[in-house]
Amino acid sequence: MPARSPALMLRAISSQERAPMSRTVRSLLHDAPILDPQLTGSEVYDLFHDDPDLLVCAVVEDARPIGLVSRNAFFLKMADMHGRALFGRRPITYLMNREPLTIEDDRPIVDLSGRIVTDRPSALFDGFVITRDGRYLGVGTGVDLMGVLHQESEERNRKLVALAEQLGRARIEALAAAQAKSEFLATMSHEIRTPLNGVLGVAQLLIESGLDPERLKLAETIRNSGEILLRLLNDILDLSKIEAGRMDLxxxxxxxxxxxxxxxxxxxxxxxxxxxxxxxxxxxxxxxxxxxxxxxxxxxxxxxxxxxxxxxxxxxxxxxxxxxxxxxxxxxxxxxxxxxxxxxxxxxxxxxxxxxxxxxxxxxxxxxxxxxxxxxxxxxxxxxxxxxxxxxxxxxxxxxxxxxxxxxxxxxxLPQPANVTALPADAGEGPAILVAEDNAINREVVAGFLRLRGWSCDVVADGQAALDAVGTRAYDLVLMDVQMPVLDGLEATRRIRALDGPAASVPILALTANAMRGDERRCLDAGMDGYIAKPIRKEVFFAEIERVLVPAPDSERARGKVA
Known part of the structure; x- marks a missing residue:
């Protein structure tokens, strides 16, 4: 094995030595270094980094090609987690494609293009090896092939364009799939969190009601089971983890x-x-x-x-x-x-x-x-x-x-009973509160939380009913679900803000299972004063209510800003 030296990375064939354009693969020879098998990943990385136009290199031993290194595939592996640490000091043979598309230089270009279109479309991006009597002669790239085909045959060029269009459609479909996945995650988050809010909410209300030890243990079991479901939801929302098969049992x-x-x-x-x-x-x-x-x-x-x-x-x-x-x-x-x-x-x-x-x-x-x-x-x-x-x-x-x-x-x-201290209810008439929620169980949960403070509330089942109620009675607070029939919570809030008189400034808190990134911003942009995600946490619930109910100077109120 010859010692490594800069000479091993000299251009295989200069542009002056290229054969005149013909209908054989020889016309596709591409200026590229010849890589010694003992070159390290770091050395090849520097080679690609220093030459942004270098797309592919062949690894050659005893004048015969043993592998191919494509720029894109190489950088993907090196950029992966721990990629530089794993491959930086190892020979390039750990990273090369051991079975590249290989073709003799005297074969017609139509044979090469036919093999790429029918059998090896990846070679259009990864490149291919050109040999003469089995010995290394050079490499070719998809760019070279498309250029020659364009000059020699409009029909052959049409086939490559069709392939490019197919790849373009795949990219569009991939983008559409990514958008669909985002919408799916948002929907799934809402649909699971809505019933889970009922589970955790009722469990918390039971715990606060002064149960005897046996029933308290049952209520704790419900709450703990709900917490497991909540953790499960967070795992499911990490779709990349599911797709990669890295879910742990x-x-x-x-x-x-x-x-x-x-x-x-x-x-x-x-x-x-x-x-x-x-x-x-x-x-x-x-x-x-x-x-x-x-x-x-x-x-x-x-x-x-x-x-x-x-x-x-x-x-x-x-x-x-x-x-x-x-x-x-x-x-x-x-x-x-x-x-x-x-x-x-x-x-x-x-x-x-x-x-x-x-x-x-x-x-x-x-x-x-x-x-x-x-x-x-x-x-x-x-x-x-x-x-x-x-x-x-x-x-x-x-x-x-x-x-x-x-x-x-x-x-x-046997599980041990948990020690829980019930929160005493506040005395007094309390604020006038409107709850807009289409789910009957969630309405009961919210009303139950409010009763812990000795407060009562009015309830409506859709956004239009909430808009009508605010227009007919003065409320100190509106707890507004987002996904509701007839009129959703965002649009209902916008219309409330457009009302004449004091009703337009009533504090509105989003009370919703929409817990994806960006959901809070959409609620605040619609005119809401805060955001409470389901499943409801008692401490967060009352903290947000107290924040928006506390009077503040006009100079300090900035709608849409969460403390």
Whole structure:
């Protein structure tokens, strides 16, 4: 192996030595350095850095090409986390493409372009190696190829333009997908935080109500479960983590009966709202402890139950969980969710577990939905090494199921009751407060919080009703949800600010599950005085209310500025 020296990076072929333009690959020879296999990543980095027009180099050993280094691919690897540390001192052979497109110099250009279009489109960006009788002659790039094709054949140029247009469409589709992902994350955040606000809000109200120790422990369990869901939401919102498959399972001890009880308590009210019969049954394995991630298992099961209730207008939803010991300290958990709903249309079955989209992303939409649906369920089941599937008949209902294999677990330690001190309610009549919230559970939660201070409130279910109420009665404060039917909270606030008289200056706090970056700014730009994200935290809730209710000199009031 010859010693490394600057001579090893001299141009392989000067521009004066190029063959005249012809219809062979020889005409595509490109000025580029020849890289010795022992050159380090740092040395090649300097080479590309010093020559911004250098697109590709070949690694050559004993006059034969052994790899190709493309500028874009090389910089992507070096710019990755720890890239410089991993590859900076290693030979360039760690970074090169070991199987580049290689072609003899006497082959017609049409052969090369045909191979790129049909088999190796990446070579249009990464470049290719040109040889003569198997020995290295030089390299070529997509830029060179397009130039020659343009001069020699309009038809061949048309093929490359078609490929470029295809790549352009892919870029446009990627940008559209990124926008759709942002909208999806915002929708999912709202849809999950809205019911979660009810869970955490009611739990906090129960804890504040002076329960006996046994019931206090139950309320603490509800609150702790809600906190787990909130942490889960934050994980889900990190979509890049999901797409990269870096979601971690938190393995703890649990029982299938606990999951069944949670499902029964959570979904009973929703089923009753639609006059559906909800039955949740855990077959066999009474008292058996399992080792797994109950949060992820609940997420899968609850999504299936929620879908079943959503798409069933009459009849029942039956949930059956089975435990089957399979030996060596392992147990198979199978859950089935059967409904008497509309079933899955034949046209939708092929893509049922791949991707869902939100049909209506406006703030006045009638039906909710995250758009994540079964796609995330499938990923979670596969992350646990399990399977998921369904059987359905249009108009007759569906059965969705999943199976995971879990380790048997030991009995859990008994939890200790938490010490909680109830906050005494303030005496006095209190301020006149209007709550605009379309979700009945959330209205009860907000009213319950206000009762902790001895305050009462008026409630309305949409933005138009809030606008009408402010126009007919003087309020000291409006708690305004953002996503509501008829008129959303942002537009209702703008119209209140446009009213004549004192009503236009009533303090308005956003009370919303929209917790994505930029949501607070949109609320403040609409004329609101502050922002409280759901799930509601009691301390934050009252701190914001007290902030906007405290009188301040006009010179210090700046609408839209949060303390």
């Amino acid at each position: 938190e393995v703890t001890s649990f029982s299938a009966e606990e999951i069944a009880d949670d499902a029964r308590r959570l979904w009973r009210a929703r089923a009753e709202e639609k006059a559906l019969t909800l039955r949740v049954h855990c077959e066999s394995g009474a008292g058996r402890r399992l080792e797994g991630d109950p949060v992820r298992i609940k997420q899968i099961l609850f999504n299936l139950i929620g879908n079943a209730i959503k798409f069933t207008d009459a009849g029942s939803v039956d949930v059956v969980m089975r435990l089957v010991p399979i030996g060596r300290g392992r147990t198979a958990l199978r859950a089935e969710v059967r409904d008497t709903g509309c079933g899955v249309p034949e046209a939708a079955r092929a893509k049922l577990f791949t991707s869902f989209t939100q049909a209506d992303g406006a703030t006045t939409r009638k039906f909710g939905g995250t758009g994540l649906g079964l796609a995330i369920c499938k990923r979670l089941v596969e992350l646990m090494g399990g399977m998921i599937g369904f059987e359905s008949e249009a108009g007759q209902g569906s059965t969705f199921w999943f199976e995971v294999v879990l380790q048997d677990g030991a009995a859990p330690a």
